[in-house]
Amino acid sequence: xxxxxxxxxxxxxxxxxxxxxxxxxxxxxxxxxxxxxxxxxxxxxxxxxxxxxxxxxxxxxxxxxxxxxxxxxxxxxxxxxxxxxxxxxxxxxxxxxxxxxxxxxxxxxxxxxxxxxxxxxxxxxxxxxxxxxxxxxxxxxxxxxxxxxxxxxxxxxxxxxxxxxxxxxxxxxxxxxxxxxxxxxxxxxxxxxxxxxxxxxxxxxxxxxxxxxxxxxxxxxxxxxxxxxxxxxxxxxxxxxxxxxxxxxxxxxxxxxxxxxxxxxxxxxxxxxxxxxxxxxxxxxxxxxxxxxxxxxxxxxxxxxxxxxxxxxxxxxxxxxxxxxxxxxxxxxxxxxxxxxxxxxxxxxxxxxxxxxxxxxxxxxxxxxxxxxxxxxxxxxxxxxxxxxxxxxxxxxxxxxxxxxxxxxxxxxxxxxxxxxxxxxxxx
Amino acid sequence: xxxxxxxxxxxxxxxxxxxxxxxxxxxxxxxxxxxxxxxxxxxxxxxxxxxxxxxxxxxxxxxxxxxxxxxxxxxxxxxxxxxxxxxxxxxxxxxxxxxxxxxxxxxxxxxxxxxxxxxxxxxxxxxxxxxxxxxxxxxxxxxxxxxxxxxxxxxxxxxxxxxxxxxxxxxxxxxxxxxxxxxxxxxxxxxxxxxxxxxxxxxxxxxxxxxxxxxxxxxxxxxxxxxxxxxxxxxxxxxxxxxxxxxxxxxxxxxxxx
Ligand SMILES: Nc1ncnc2c1ncn2[C@@H]1O[C@H](COP(=O)(O)OP(=O)(O)OP(=O)(O)O)[C@@H](O)[C@H]1O
Ligand SMILES: [Mg+2]
Numbered sequence: 016x017x018x019x020x021x022x023x024x025x026x027x028x029x030x031x032x033x034x035x036x037x038x039x040x041x042x043x044x045x046x047x048x049x050x051x052x053x054x055x056x057x058x059x060x061x062x063x064x065x066x067x068x069x070x071x072x073x074x075x076x077x078x079x080x081x082x083x084x085x086x087x088x089x090x091x092x093x094x095x096x097x098x099x100x101x102x103x104x105x106x107x108x109x110x111x112x113x114x115x116x117x118x119x120x121x122x123x124x125x126x127x128x129x130x131x132x133x134x135x136x137x138x139x140x141x142x143x144x145x146x147x148x149x150x151x152x153x154x155x156x157x158x159x160x161x162x163x164x165x166x167x168x169x170x171x172x173x174x175x176x177x178x179x180x181x182x183x184x185x186x187x188x189x190x191x192x193x194x195x196x197x198x199x200x201x202x203x204x205x206x207x208x209x210x211x212x213x214x215x216x217x218x219x220x221x222x223x224x225x226x227x228x229x230x231x232x233x234x235x236x237x238x239x240x241x242x243x244x245x246x247x248x249x250x251x252x253x254x255x256x257x258x259x260x261x262x263x264x265x266x267x268x269x270x271x272x273x274x275x276x277x278x279x280x281x282x283x284x285x286x287x288x289x290x291x292x293x294x295x296x297x298x299x300x301x302x303x304x305x306x307x308x309x310x311x312x313x314x315x316x317x318x319x320x321x322x323x324x325x326x327x328x329x330x331x332x333x334x335x336x337x338x339x340x341x342x343x344x345x346x347x348x349x350x351x352x353x354x355x356x357x358x359x360x361x362x363x364x365x366x367x368x369x370x371x372x373x374x375x376x377x378x379x380x381x382x383x384x385x386x387x388x389x390x391x392x393x394x395x396x397x398x399x400x401x402x403x404x405x406x407x408x409x410x411x412x413x414x415x416x417x418x419x420x421x422x423x424x425x426x427x428x429x430x431x432x433x434x435x436x437x438x439x440x441x442x443x
Numbered sequence: 444x445x446x447x448x449x450x451x452x453x454x455x456x457x458x459x460x461x462x463x464x465x466x467x468x469x470x471x472x473x474x475x476x477x478x479x480x481x482x483x484x485x486x487x488x489x490x491x492x493x494x495x496x497x498x499x500x501x502x503x504x505x506x507x508x509x510x511x512x513x514x515x516x517x518x519x520x521x522x523x524x525x526x527x528x529x530x531x532x533x534x535x536x537x538x539x540x541x542x543x544x545x546x547x548x549x550x551x552x553x554x555x556x557x558x559x560x561x562x563x564x565x566x567x568x569x570x571x572x573x574x575x576x577x578x579x580x581x582x583x584x585x586x587x588x589x590x591x592x593x594x595x596x597x598x599x600x601x602x603x604x605x606x607x608x609x610x611x612x613x614x615x616x617x618x619x620x621x622x623x624x625x626x627x628x629x630x631x632x633x634x635x636x637x638x639x640x641x642x643x644x645x646x647x648x649x650x651x652x653x654x655x656x657x658x659x660x661x662x663x664x665x666x667x668x669x670x671x672x673x674x675x676x677x678x679x680x681x682x683x684x685x686x687x688x689x690x691x692x693x694x695x696x697x698x699x700x701x
Contacts (some may be wrong), residue, residue: 260558268547271536271544274535282533287548289514414535425573
């Protein structure tokens with residue numbers, strides 16, 4: 016049976032047919048059962064199936080983007096839960112980008128950061144302050160709120176400010192290593208949150224614990240972007256850019272420097288890699304992804320306060336990275352998707368079901384036992400299980416392999432070239 | 444001509460003097476061995492040259508320029524590469540990537556250019572890979588290109604360290620016990636490789652080694668350390684018969700009893 020399956024799976028044509036069948040089936044499933052979360056998840060799952068197929072890379076990308084950008088929204092739009100689905104999709108996009116940012120710091124550069132949500136907060140507040148009346152409370156010039164068209168610029172401003180904070184954190188922190196680094200970054204995350212919560216006096220910059228409300232929604236050629244189905248596309252767009260950046264950096268000089276520093280600091284330095292600069296680059300670039308998505312988050316919620324950026328959120332992003340597979344780009348994306356879907360869909364569904372049980376059958380369920388409240392316990396258990404039984408995560412990291420035959424050929428060609436040029440020199 | 448001059452180099456760890464008032468002149472394009480019993484201060488000496496440790500006093504001059512006070516990566520950029528006694532590879536990276544990291548200072552790729560996929564950067568990366576492959580072929584690791592460095596056998600790891608250091612195209616190459624843990628056959632191959640390396644790379648080699656056969660065979664000049672002090676220096680034949688050296692290795696009285 017499994018041999019038969021292998022045979023089918025190995026053939027490319029069969030793979031295509033099976034994949035299309037899967038997508039059609041799950042798509043139809045969601046179309047017919049529009050309110051079934053499971054049908055929605057199964058359709059999303061097609062991306063993972065796609066990842067494991069044997070197509071060429073470009074075809075995979077095009078297919079994947081088509082599914083995410085066209086198929087999923089199209090089918091989901093028939094559902095009453097359309098906005099909920101798109102909200103989940105947006106959150107997955109936001110957290111994927113953030114997890115990929117943290118993956119640069121933790122997975123590539125090997126620097127444990129327990130306060131990563133701080134950069135998300137910084138990005139969110141950057142947009143929130145200037146896209147609401149808040150800025151006029153302390154800025155001596157300019158008219159606030161800034162119009163929604165500036166949102167697009169603020170994606171970059173958010174990235175830049177977050178990167179600056181990344182460097183700011185990096186400079187003092189990089190003197191310490193390992194466990195100490197974890198503690199200091201944890202402290203940094205809390206400091207940022209507490210600052211945001213208290214910077215309403217003497218100068219009212221963040222409006223303190225009241226938070227910042229009525230943030231201007233983004234405008235796209237005059238259209239105001241207000242609902243989840245629209246933000247979905249913004250998140251998807253940034254997410255794709257982030258993947259591109261990460262994949263290009265991973266196998267570049269900078270990416271190799273990060274991994275070298277992670278594997279052996281002393282040897283990395285002895286090979287001419289500047290330690291501080293390399294680590295700061297990891298912090299800054301990782302933070303900038305969070306900053307971008309922070310701006311998106313603020314625009315989507317139209318309200319920010321410090322409660323969205325607690326230590327729990329930092330932990331969640333770290334769980335995504337560890338669950339998915341440290342250093343593994345597809346793994347981290349899967350990790351982020353799994354955690355967000357667990358949090359927003361599965362856990363809430365279970366708690367709904369439990370509360371129904373208790374009202375229908377009079378079974379008393381203490382509120383402390385509701386899955387929503389137990390998520391810390393659940394994610395803690397997940398972490399422990401992964402630490403014990405699958406340390407490399409769901410999709411373990413693999414180093415990119417080079418084509419040795421090609422290298423061999425090119426090496427021979429280069430040798431011939433050298434020979435020619437030296438013998439040519441001797442002739443003349 | 445001296446490429447490297449070491450002047451009155453001293454390193455103290457608290458009360459312990461690891462090297463004391465060492466002076467050396469290393470001739471360009473030579474192979475120099477630094478030998479001595481365990482704990483003599485040989486690795487400490489390398490660590491001072493490569494700025495892992497800051498000397499307590501004394502000076503190190505590369506082509507007349509002082510290296511003291513530089514950061515390790517700066518020393519590397521000045522043209523000094525090394526291997527480590529306790530192998531320090533990038534274990535989770537592939538063998539090829541390890542060599543590519545060795546090339547870093549010769550690769551001028553800004554990350555912004557990388558993101559924009561500038562053609563000259565892609566070309567440079569491609570050429571670097573071919574060069575790295577050539578180096579792997581040279582040290583006999585061309586069959587392990589895509590293997591993780593941490594999975595290599597011990598002897599192969601030592602050769603990879605040499606390959607990685609070669610990739611930096613150094614002026615001075617420091618080898619800390621390159622033959623440690625190798626069997627006689629491997630050692631012989633390594634000896635030839637090191638000997639060949641000098642002319643191939645036009646490099647000056649300083650090596651720390653306990654294998655006397657290797658040392659005597661390829662060294663132009665030998666410095667002997669014992670308890671942090673320089674007790675002898677000279678050509679292999681002089682060192683072989685030097686009483687102080689024999690005493691240091693075999694203990695006092697060994698010469699008299701003979
Ligand atoms: N970081 C350090 N802190 C304290 N003492 C050190 C340190 N590094 C080396 N030492 C001491 O300095 C002395 C010289 O050590 P070193 O490693 O240079 O010896 P070596 O000649 O390389 O010996 P071996 O042949 O065993 O490698 C030893 O007594 C060692 O314990
Ligand atoms: Mg030593």
